Amino acid sequence: xxxxxxxxxxxxxxxxxxxxxxxxxxxxxxxxxxxxxxxxxxxxxxxxxxxxxxxxxxxxxxxxxx
Numbered sequence: 928x929x930x931x932x933x934x935x936x937x938x939x940x941x942x943x944x945x946x947x948x949x950x951x952x953x954x955x956x957x958x959x960x961x962x963x964x965x966x967x968x969x970x971x972x973x974x975x976x977x978x979x980x981x982x983x984x985x986x987x988x989x990x991x992x993x
């Protein structure tokens with residue numbers, strides 16, 4: 928995977944997480960207001976593999992009861 932692909936996947940991941948955080952789909956599940964600033968977006972783009980792993984772990988833990 929080259930650097931451009933890595934950054935593009937990070938941008939898509941960050942867009943997806945921010946979209947879900949601000950959409951009406953999960954409003955009843957999220958207890959606090961989530962806001963993304965410049966630094967949150969930048970770190971999310973750079974560290975998306977780690978954040979994706981944490982997200983998937985917590986998703987399966989909470990929704991599937993694992």
